[in-house]
Amino acid sequence: MKKITVVTGHYGSGKTNLSVNLAVKARSNASKNTAVVDLDIVNPYFRAADFRELFERSGITFIAPDFANTNLDLPSLQFDLARLAKNYDNLIVDVGGDDAGAFALGRFSGELNANDDVEMLYVINQRRFLTQTAEEAVELMYEIESASRMKHTAIVNNTNLGSETTAEIIEQSEEFAREISEKTGLPIKFTACPEMLCGQLKVENILPIKIYVKPIWDK
Numbered sequence: 001m002k003k004i005t006v007v008t009g010h011y012g013s014g015k016t017n018l019s020v021n022l023a024v025k026a027r028s029n030a031s032k033n034t035a036v037v038d039l040d041i042v043n044p045y046f047r048a049a050d051f052r053e054l055f056e057r058s059g060i061t062f063i064a065p066d067f068a069n070t071n072l073d074l075p076s077l078q079f080d081l082a083r084l085a086k087n088y089d090n091l092i093v094d095v096g097g098d099d100a101g102a103f104a105l106g107r108f109s110g111e112l113n114a115n116d117d118v119e120m121l122y123v124i125n126q127r128r129f130l131t132q133t134a135e136e137a138v139e140l141m142y143e144i145e146s147a148s149r150m151k152h153t154a155i156v157n158n159t160n161l162g163s164e165t166t167a168e169i170i171e172q173s174e175e176f177a178r179e180i181s182e183k184t185g186l187p188i189k190f191t192a193c194p195e196m197l198c199g200q201l202k203v204e205n206i207l208p209i210k211i212y213v214k215p216i217w218d219k
Helices: 015-028 048-058 081-085 099-106 109-113 134-148 167-184 195-200
Strands: 004-009 034-039 061-063 090-095 118-124 154-157 188-194 206-209
Touching: 004 015, 004 099, 004 134, 015 034, 015 048, 015 090, 015 118, 015 206, 034 081, 034 099, 048 061, 081 090, 081 109, 090 099, 099 109, 099 134, 118 134, 118 167, 134 167, 154 167, 167 188, 167 195, 188 195, 195 206
Parallel strands: 004 090, 004 118, 034 061, 034 090, 118 154, 154 188, 188 206
Antiparallel strands: none
């Protein structure tokens, strides 16, 4: 992982669950000093702020704007990402679910673009509405880049159907991920897979993940 990992994606793509997993893994790696920044000021159903207890138990610092974990979506940012990065070995930034959410990230684009130790991951989920084709997913990715004034560095395939996810669903999505990679010129960093399914997959470069966030369609 880079020192700063920015995670973006469409609503329900699983970007927040991925952010939580990356933070837990970073914290357990040689006891690295890790923080999660919640910039998801758009969608109240997928907030990293819902996981304060997990973060506290894992020794992960949690940073969120005012009104996080409430029904108010009024961004009030009292922190600076570049300054925060100096205090942590790993900083994971969970960005809002579309281009509107990425506007908050744009406030820090100048400092982040000047930092060589930053990666920006675009999380894709073929089974989510409005990103079921490569064209749709790529269009949204460019909208996020335009709003944030930043460029993605890699793609993460996180195709899933919540509790109905199977190894076959994940394997079938690999062609979808490759098509997006070819259209954008971005590498596929890894394929995220629920831990209980990883042994069944015939896919390279797998990241086993725990399911911390329950998708809204599973509620």
